[in-house]
Amino acid sequence: xxxEDAGYxxxxxxxxxxxxxxVMSVCECCDSAYAxxxxxxxxxxxxxxxxxxxxxxxxxxxx
Ligand SMILES: [Zn+2]
Numbered sequence: 001x002x003x004e005d006a007g008y009x010x011x012x013x014x015x016x017x018x019x020x021x022x023v024m025s026v027c028e029c030c031d032s033a034y035a036x037x038x039x040x041x042x043x044x045x046x047x048x049x050x051x052x053x054x055x056x057x058x059x060x061x062x063x
Contacts, residue, residue, distance in 0.1 A: 020037040020038065020039065021038040022035065022037055022038075022047075023036055023037075023044070023061040023062065024036070024061070024062045025044045025059040025061050026059065027056050027058070027059055028056060028058040028059060028060055029052065029055075029056040029058070030056070032053065032054065033062075034046040034052070035047045036061065044059040044061050045059075046059060
Protein backbone atom coordinates (compact mmCIF):
# COMPACT_ATOMS: atom_id res chain seq x y z
CA UNK A 1 0.00 0.00 0.00
CA UNK A 2 1.31 3.44 -0.88
CA UNK A 3 1.46 6.22 1.70
CA GLU A 4 -1.15 8.21 -0.23
CA ASP A 5 -3.56 5.27 -0.05
CA ALA A 6 -3.06 4.90 3.70
CA GLY A 7 -3.81 8.59 4.21
CA TYR A 8 -6.95 8.32 2.14
CA UNK A 9 -8.19 5.34 4.14
CA UNK A 10 -7.42 7.17 7.38
CA UNK A 11 -9.58 10.12 6.32
CA UNK A 12 -12.42 7.77 5.37
CA UNK A 13 -12.08 6.06 8.75
CA UNK A 14 -12.31 9.36 10.63
CA UNK A 15 -15.44 10.32 8.71
CA UNK A 16 -16.97 6.93 9.45
CA UNK A 17 -16.19 7.34 13.14
CA UNK A 18 -17.98 10.67 13.20
CA UNK A 19 -21.05 9.12 11.61
CA UNK A 20 -21.39 6.70 14.47
CA UNK A 21 -23.27 7.48 17.64
CA UNK A 22 -21.22 6.81 20.75
CA VAL A 23 -23.07 5.41 23.72
CA MET A 24 -22.51 3.48 26.89
CA SER A 25 -23.72 -0.09 26.70
CA VAL A 26 -24.02 -3.05 29.01
CA CYS A 27 -23.72 -6.75 28.33
CA GLU A 28 -27.14 -8.42 28.33
CA CYS A 29 -25.76 -11.40 30.22
CA CYS A 30 -23.56 -9.97 32.99
CA ASP A 31 -24.24 -6.18 32.90
CA SER A 32 -20.58 -5.29 32.31
CA ALA A 33 -20.34 -1.75 30.95
CA TYR A 34 -18.64 -0.93 27.66
CA ALA A 35 -18.28 2.20 25.57
CA UNK A 36 -19.91 1.37 22.26
CA UNK A 37 -20.91 2.66 18.87
CA UNK A 38 -24.42 2.38 17.49
CA UNK A 39 -24.05 1.14 13.94
CA UNK A 40 -26.16 2.32 11.03
CA UNK A 41 -28.36 -0.76 11.37
CA UNK A 42 -29.05 0.10 15.01
CA UNK A 43 -26.92 -2.64 16.54
CA UNK A 44 -24.63 -1.84 19.46
CA UNK A 45 -20.93 -2.58 18.89
CA UNK A 46 -18.52 -2.27 21.82
CA UNK A 47 -15.41 -0.26 20.97
CA UNK A 48 -12.26 -2.35 20.70
CA UNK A 49 -13.87 -5.74 21.22
CA UNK A 50 -16.33 -8.05 19.53
CA UNK A 51 -17.79 -9.57 22.66
CA UNK A 52 -17.94 -9.31 26.43
CA UNK A 53 -15.43 -10.98 28.72
CA UNK A 54 -18.23 -13.41 29.59
CA UNK A 55 -18.47 -14.43 25.92
CA UNK A 56 -21.77 -12.74 25.12
CA UNK A 57 -22.08 -10.75 21.91
CA UNK A 58 -25.33 -9.08 22.90
CA UNK A 59 -25.27 -5.57 24.29
CA UNK A 60 -27.84 -2.93 24.94
CA UNK A 61 -27.33 0.82 25.00
CA UNK A 62 -27.84 2.80 28.21
CA UNK A 63 -30.10 5.80 27.62
ZN1 LIG B 1 -21.02 -10.21 29.71
